[in-house]
């Protein structure tokens with residue numbers, strides 16, 4: 001019997017490039033039910049046939065708009081904006097050598113325009129040093145309705161989460177209570193255009209090359225094959241020395257042989273490098289097959305983060321420092337927290353969960369409690385609540401390596417090995433001394449019979465074992481001590497060597 005729901009999923013994947021996991025599918029299912037009710041359509045078959053027919057174009061628009069996530073606000077990820085002014089613009093200006101020149105900046109997946117206007121305002125604030133250049137800002141999105149709002153340039157407090165009142169007063173005029181219109185000269189600095197990033201001709205018209213591309217919080221929803229294609233296209237159109245900015249969760253998608261990562265505060269920016277010998281883009285061909293960790297064309301997704309070849313010592317160190325500095329100012333957690341940990345390590349999950357839930361009244365430790373709660377829920381195989389915990393953790397700190405680790409463990413529990421490995425790679429990228437992700441990756445590779453990779457991961461795990469924090473190791477490795485883990489890793493390496 002034909003699976004009409006699967007037809008809708010396929011249709012949406014083709015249109016947007018999105019990857020639909022169980023949560024995504026359940027969202028689609030809710031929308032389908034809503035739409036069938038609105039159209040008084042009694043059968044799923046009838047609805048699908050209408051949706052994909054020539055008469056269904058308006059319905060397609062409505063459906064796509066409900067599925068697209070347009071979350072955005074001004075100055076989102078403040079460190080990117082500081083880096084934009086302190087590193088990116090000065091670097092680009094250096095390359096102009098004082099000559100009159102055009103600088104082109106693209107906000108890809110701009111949603112309702114807050115990102116593009118933040119670019120415009122940052123340029124204005126740098127006006128003195130940049131006045132000899134002609135700056136053009138192009139902003140694109142697949143969602144026509146978002147673009148209309150962007151062109152209109154009127155926002156409420158939801159869009160101003162990241163900024164101070166005086167900033168709003170300087171660049172906006174209050175239209176009516178709670179609604180602010182961006183100054184006209186700033187509005188005119190940005191050109192908005194509809195563009196689907198996954199279509200063949202997906203480049204904003206008239207522009208050949210860009211100095212800076214912002215494509216933040218867009219690719220994280222895509223299937224790996226589309227992530228790779230979009231990144232390749234953007235890379236082709238980015239000038240050498242130009243900059244590429246992605247969302248926190250997306251940094252690990254960037255091909256390391258083409259970009260230099262630079263860490264600024266909590267953010268990473270990527271500068272395109274001159275490549276003498278263009279080897280294959282290492283992330284070129286993620287396979288979709290979750291059963292196989294190998295990337296096509298002989299490239300291994302774990303290759304790029306070999307501990308012996310850190311991509312940039314300074315970048316990674318700084319990221320770790322920022323995270324540690326943030327977590328160090330806290331006083332000791334209450335003793336109940338330790339007893340919850342003890343229950344968890346003894347795999348006695350019910351009492352551990354009970355204690356953690358009571359602990360949430362101590363606000364200062366919410367992050368640690370949530371990590372522990374997520375681990376307990378994973379131990380209980382309670383996917384739904386573990387995923388909710390992960391969402392809550394992301395709200396507190398979306399660049400934390402521990403949060404990525406939780407994501408990896410959840411994905412493993414779901415059987416999505418390839419995505420789990422990607423999350424673990426992100427962990428090692430965010431904190432090069434994090435033992436647990438190497439250890440987990442080693443196990444996954446070994447269980448898949450990929451012994452060479454398993455060997456490399458165990459070696460990398462050994463390299464960081466004594467540099468990592470003991471408590472963190474225990475928490476993420478089921479209470480095993482460093483010496484036991486050392487023994488395990490060495491034994492595994494030896495047994496792989498003799499194969």
Ligand SMILES: C[S@@+](CC[C@H](N)C(=O)[O-])C[C@H]1O[C@@H](n2cnc3c(N)ncnc32)[C@H](O)[C@@H]1O
Pocket residue numbers: 015016017068069070071072073076108109110111112115140141142143146195196197198215216217218247
């Ligand atoms: C979460 S918003 C990100 C907005 C902004 N870049 C930021 O970081 O604040 C993601 C945007 O990507 C857009 N998008 C999703 N799929 C797209 C595609 N295939 N082509 C172009 N835009 C797409 C969505 O419509 C949405 O506006």
